[in-house]
Amino acid sequence: MSQGQVLPSDFFADTEISGREEYLRLHLNENPYGPPPGTVEAVREESARYLNRYPDSECRDLREGLATHFGVPPEMIAVGNGTDELVLVTSMTFLREPGTSVVTTSTTFPGYVMSAASVGATVATVPLSGAAIPADEVTDAIGRGATLAFVCNPLNPTGAVLDGAEVTKLIDAAERAGTVLVFDEAYMDFAGRAHEIALDAVRAGRRVLVMRTFSKAWGLASVRMGVAIGPADLIAKVGATAGALPFNVNRQAQRAVLRALEQPAYIERVRAENARARELLCKSLDALGIEYAPSVTNFVMAKVPGDSVRFTARLASEHHIFVRNLDALGLPGHLRISVGTEAEVERLATALTALLQHH
Ligand SMILES: Cc1ncc(COP(=O)(O)O)c(C=O)c1O
Numbered sequence: 001m002s003q004g005q006v007l008p009s010d011f012f013a014d015t016e017i018s019g020r021e022e023y024l025r026l027h028l029n030e031n032p033y034g035p036p037p038g039t040v041e042a043v044r045e046e047s048a049r050y051l052n053r054y055p056d057s058e059c060r061d062l063r064e065g066l067a068t069h070f071g072v073p074p075e076m077i078a079v080g081n082g083t084d085e086l087v088l089v090t091s092m093t094f095l096r097e098p099g100t101s102v103v104t105t106s107t108t109f110p111g112y113v114m115s116a117a118s119v120g121a122t123v124a125t126v127p128l129s130g131a132a133i134p135a136d137e138v139t140d141a142i143g144r145g146a147t148l149a150f151v152c153n154p155l156n157p158t159g160a161v162l163d164g165a166e167v168t169k170l171i172d173a174a175e176r177a178g179t180v181l182v183f184d185e186a187y188m189d190f191a192g193r194a195h196e197i198a199l200d201a202v203r204a205g206r207r208v209l210v211m212r213t214f215s216k217a218w219g220l221a222s223v224r225m226g227v228a229i230g231p232a233d234l235i236a237k238v239g240a241t242a243g244a245l246p247f248n249v250n251r252q253a254q255r256a257v258l259r260a261l262e263q264p265a266y267i268e269r270v271r272a273e274n275a276r277a278r279e280l281l282c283k284s285l286d287a288l289g290i291e292y293a294p295s296v297t298n299f300v301m302a303k304v305p306g307d308s309v310r311f312t313a314r315l316a317s318e319h320h321i322f323v324r325n326l327d328a329l330g331l332p333g334h335l336r337i338s339v340g341t342e343a344e345v346e347r348l349a350t351a352l353t354a355l356l357q358h359h
Contacts, residue, residue: 024347026338027322029156029187029299031219033273033341035256036266039220042259043252055251062254065261066227070212071203075232078239081248083186083213083226084111086238090209090228091115091148093241094180100147105133107157107329109184112150121147131158131293131301135166142173142181149174152184153198154191157326157336159295167197171208180234182209189217189267190274191296202229209234214257216298217270223253274298278339284349288356298339301326306359308333319351 056062059079067074080086088111095102095116102116106125116123124146126137133155142149151170154161162170167183174181183198189212198210209230215221228238242248260266281300285292292302304311312325312335324336337348 022320023316024319024321024340024344026340026344026348027324027336028221029216029297029336029338030221031217031270031298032338032344033219033270035219036260036263038259038263039256042255043223046251046255050251053251054247055249055254057246059249059254062249062258065258069261070199070227070229072229073232076202076229076235078228078235078242079249080226080228080242081245081253082215082224083184083211085224085242085245085248086211086226086228087111087150087182087184088115088118089242089245090180090182090238091119091121093237094148095119095121097147101145102148102150103138103141103146103179104150105138105152105155107326107331108150108152109156109186110329112152112184116148128155128158131155132160133162133166135162135170139169139173142170142177142179145177146179149179149181150184151181152186154185154187154195154295154297156187156297157299157324157329157331157334158293158301159187159297159299160293161191161195161296162197164197167201171198171201171206175207180209181207182211182228184211186211186213186216187297187299188212190271190298192271195296199229202231205231207231207234209238214260217267217274218257218260219266219270220253220256220260223250223256225249225253225257273341274339277342277345280342281337281339281345281348284345284352288349288352290352290356299336300339301331302335302337303333304335305356306333308335311335311355311359314355315351319354321348321351 063074063077066077101122103124104112106127113123126134209228212227214225290302292300308325315321326334
């Protein structure tokens, strides 16, 4: 395979190629441990009985299950075809009027800016402070009157997380300015309970939206399930926009997530295994003299010597390992590496050793 074939020309083009068994997929922050027990059977059963039938457009059972799981009433839950769709639908909902604006960080999940652009809103991006989320600067930008703010916490791609005081300061600023503040917590399941400040705030009635996904720690990326949790009036507005897509969440996804929610121990196991493998990855990077940012997630941002575009291409073509090159996110020289299993970390470490010897 030539380097041209393995180097994606856009951000997601490599998904298909890396679907082959021999490639190690460390570029999409997927769960390497497989889906929760029973979910494959749930999908199969639902398909066998109802493949010819539309799903419940209101997702009633699912929203009730999620409401119990997150400790809020069902009116405070919206679901979508992945968080991807919820980010777009939220942008469509709150950025309808002329003159609306979005604030987010300069280096983050591209969906926020792409969604804002698709509805023609103005975007203000705040530079990171090193690898950290620039909480004070985002707070100031909200105070200047943004309509909508997306804060990715923990932050993709650096793995940093806000502390409780920073989360509270952002919520205070958003309430004062009337900004719809969204915390995208796609990776919060890896960080653990102590960091779940925004969800506590939602439960306490604060005006903030929290987004979660079943694609990462929950190991269900393929079924596409994202969740927004927040005040009932904001959720109703998001739901009204999503009404244009009445069957966006399919039957298999609804059943699989309900089955997954019956097994809270699964998520504990994934968090523990990921933490162990992440420690091994960090130790391996230390041993190789590669700098990295501390992470609470299932990925680590590392700085490689030389050109990271070439480094990424060589990892793919010579070692069949995909990682995310962060050039496109404004971090030249940096890679985002998904943690994987301990065996996968060892395979990556062997490949990195070989590449550093011949770079
Ligand atoms: C920060 C962040 N938000 C949202 C998503 C999209 O997740 P989903 O699979 O739920 O659409 C991702 C996926 O990589 C992500 O990293």
